[in-house]
Amino acid sequence: MRPMIAVLAATLLASCSGSRVSQPDQVRRQPGSWTQVHYIMAYDATDVNGAMADVVSAGQAMIGKKDFGGPACLEAATVAKDNLAGRLREAIQIGPEWSVKRSTVVDGKVNFLAAMDDPQMGKGELSITGTISPTTTDLVVTSDARQPAPGKGHVRTVMKQENTRVGDCTSGEATWE
Numbered sequence: 001m002r003p004m005i006a007v008l009a010a011t012l013l014a015s016c017s018g019s020r021v022s023q024p025d026q027v028r029r030q031p032g033s034w035t036q037v038h039y040i041m042a043y044d045a046t047d048v049n050g051a052m053a054d055v056v057s058a059g060q061a062m063i064g065k066k067d068f069g070g071p072a073c074l075e076a077a078t079v080a081k082d083n084l085a086g087r088l089r090e091a092i093q094i095g096p097e098w099s100v101k102r103s104t105v106v107d108g109k110v111n112f113l114a115a116m117d118d119p120q121m122g123k124g125e126l127s128i129t130g131t132i133s134p135t136t137t138d139l140v141v142t143s144d145a146r147q148p149a150p151g152k153g154h155v156r157t158v159m160k161q162e163n164t165r166v167g168d169c170t171s172g173e174a175t176w177e
Contacts, residue, residue, distance in 0.1 A: 028082040030134045036069035042158040072176035073169035122148040137163035
């Protein structure tokens with residue numbers, strides 16, 4: 001069930017080759033003070049046991065509980081490096097066994113899909129949809145994963161990531177890295 005745990009991580013490390021962005025500025029955030037909200041919207045599982053059952057139980061207990069962060073100062077030097085891969089990296093992490101099927105932003109709408117079919121890791125799909133703009137990130141991350149053969153063990157999660165620019169950076173504010 002390792003892929004299911006990986007899918008639940010909090011940052012994306014994916015190759016976004018073939019990405020299509022209709023307007024580069026829609027990906028680039030404005031520097032300033034930003035807040036972050038992350039929460040689990042749904043966490044369903046069947047035929048899981050052992051350590052994975054414990055992970056599922058903990059995840060289900062977190063449904064709807066918002067994890068707030070910030071405000072944090074997003075500096076101009078960091079913003080200058082913004083790209084689609086960087087914006088998606090803030091949403092979720094996947095490993096090299098995943099294949100990116102779709103990775104686009106058109107008119108601020110994100111459409112990302114990755115899939116995995118690995119004999120050792122199992123099968124999975126990961127989608128990221130929502131919107132990004134210079135002042136917001138509003139994404140829904142959905143994962144659907146199955147254990148390798150004999151194919152029992154299935155976990156589906158839906159998570160929400162919201163980041164919002166709330167003004168200029170203030171003195172002593174933590175830096176968003």
